[in-house]
Amino acid sequence: MPAAFAPFRHPAFRLLWFANLAANIGLWVQNTGAGWMMTSLDPSPVMVSLVQAASMLPVFLLALPSGALADIVDRRAYLIGAQAWVLTVAALLAVLTYAGWLGPWGLLAFTFAIGIGNALNFPAWAATTPELVPREDLVQAIALNGIGFNLSRAVGPAIGGFAIGLAGTEAAFALNAVCFLVLLLALLAWKREAPRSALPSEHFLGAMRAGLRFVAASPAMRAAILRACTFFFFTAAIWGLLPLVVRQGLGLGPEAFGTMLGVMGVGAVATGFALPALRVRLPTRGGMVTVFSLVSAAALALLGVSGHWAPAALAMLLFGAGWIGAASTLQAAAQFATPAWVRARAIGIYQLCFFGALTVGSVLWGWAGARFGIAPALLIAAVACAGAALAVRGWRLDGAPAADAPSVPMPKPDAPAAELGPLLTERSGRVLEVVRYTVDPADRSAFLAAMEEARRVRLRSGAVAWRLLEDVAHPERWIELWAVESWAEHMREAGRLDAADRAALARAAAFHRGDGPPEAARYLSVRA
Incomplete structure (x- = not known):
């Protein structure tokens, strides 16, 4: 089996990867349906933008709490509960839409509720990957997860649009419920060997405090968070400015916008499959992130100077490569930096930080585009992205080689009275x-x-x-x-x-x- 597909040798990973692909497609179908439905219920720009905000806000609110829960309860049962929540809400949303009983604020409430399920799912799912594959396959397993996400982003909106055109918005919502049912059944079929402990489970608030203390005292985890925030903050300029580049800079319509996102997906998928070969040439994770950050910076610059669709498409192809290369390597670094007992909550903190950097960056670069112009803002972001990537490369993601432990008697307290x-x-x-x-x-x-x-x-x-x-x-x-x-x-x-x-x-x-x-x-x- 080629190295790019090596994690598929493991049946549990293979089963859950395809099921998660279905769930991610359902998520994009849901987002497409919700956005389209809001244009009919209340077409004001504020209400339409609130659909995306309602889906992402739970990530900020629940990243650490959901990670703590995923560490202190049985993770399989926790994931089953999260998928059951999304399935129930999605099915109810489809029924209410079909009955015509849903208004704009009701749609936002259901979108927020589905976002809660996804926010609960993210840290637990990321922490589950090391249980499904051995350590040597972990980096490529994370890359395959990224490939699956990009595949779903490429086909999900198209499937959603087709479903809406064929049978209405309620069909898109029902399809989302079916997709999450697939993941729920796969989790039920997964036979996880839960770790056993004679100690009582951690308390919820204490578990969150322990997670924060772990991250604060872990140089490798702090390095992964810092470098992730640096990368996602500057590359967020693409997400904030691409629609304006297509509409104003290139004078093209929504079809071209969708095509640009599809080209980015192609770059991401191709690079994900090429990562095993690239890791031979760039054996350190820190070096990989630096190189892919520079590739992303070059894509930002090329997009900024593009006046024709062809160089803009090339820029998006490069950006897809840089995005998945850096993002999957950073996530792998965060995984390697965390032991099993704290992994979900530490990954939750990591995701909270990079989602925050991505959101703040999108807003800031959008403001910069309005203040200085689209092309200057992208060029500023490109220069800053390259400079920041070089400035933080000293923050090690691989960890220093472990020194040998001396053979000495260790302190041991007396037994309790x-x-x-x-x-x-x-x-x-x-x-x-x-x-x-x-x-x-x-x-x-x-x-x-x-x-x-x-x-x-x-x-x-x-x-x-x-x-x-x-x-x-x-x-x-x-x-x-x-x-x-x-x-x-x-x-x-x-x-x-x-x-x-x-x-x-x-x-x-x-x-x-x-x-x-x-x-x-x-x-x-x-x-x-």
Whole structure:
């Protein structure tokens, strides 16, 4: 099997990929039907634009909460529930439209409700991909997901228009319901092996806080978010200005606008299939994103100077290539940066940031087009996109090579006293953890550097606060302190550490000078 199709070797991925393709086609059919129906119910530009806003607003409102839910409940059951919600709302929308009982605000309400289902689905679906394929196929699996999305964007509106012309808007809404039924049946057929844990599930608000702390303490995740925001903010100029380029710059109609989007889809699909070969020439994810960002910048510039449909189409072809190359590589970097226990909520934060950058960028570049002209705005965006891509290339997406972990005894606290056992629950209150080190003063600088990485490990694994204290009278004595929200959260810490985390803690412990490992203790917060 060619490398571009390697993830299809795995039956679960193959089943869910085709089912998700059907659901994405249904989503574009739904968007086409809703936009067209609003032009009949209330053709004002504000109401028509609110259809798109109603479909996207739930992503901003629910990205982190939906990611937290997808991490703390069974993910298969969660996805089934999300698809069942969309199926129910879509079917009800089709019935009400057929009966003629739907007005413009009702249409917006149903569009928002379907957007809720999609917002619930996005982080969970992204976090599911690593469960379906082995690590070596993950990048191409994400690329195939991008190819599927672009295929659906190319054919979905056309299918929607045909359905509307043949049987009315209600037929488009009914078709969306059928497409989500396909995905629901595929999820029911998927036999997922859910991870088992003896610990109680995380609480909803605590899970969201843990996700935010993980992202804040993860350099690789912060790099993926920063570079995604940089890329999507500047390339958003295409989405904000393309309709005006086609109408005003090229003097063409809506058919040409649809064709330009189709050409972009062709570039995206072709590049998605070529990504395995490209990764051989550009082995680092950071290098891939930089190159595809420069390709996108060149497409922006070419579109800005185009006065004929042919160079404009070439620009959109290049933009499709740059878009899927950068977007799929950034998403893969975010996936690799997150362990399974926090993946959905971390991806939710990632999606919240890049959707925000895309939305703000579209508005800003639209304003720039009105203020300076369409062509100057696109050229400014092109130069800024190229400059930003080069400026942020030092933010590593691949992570530094892991250093070997020294073989040293690790700190281990004493077992809890039997009489305190009933207090050690998920409602225990905060737990303070302490490790005492004895370090040669000559190693002070190296020890501080090791403890900086230990700080990030503690925060990623659940600490709400961390401190390192030095004894002013005895410079060889150090105390590391960190607090977690409860005893149950403390018990989760060990399961959240991966091999790199344990190696970082071992490097810090290796500086301890003494007969045994550093002394460790745990203290329970009590009310006086």
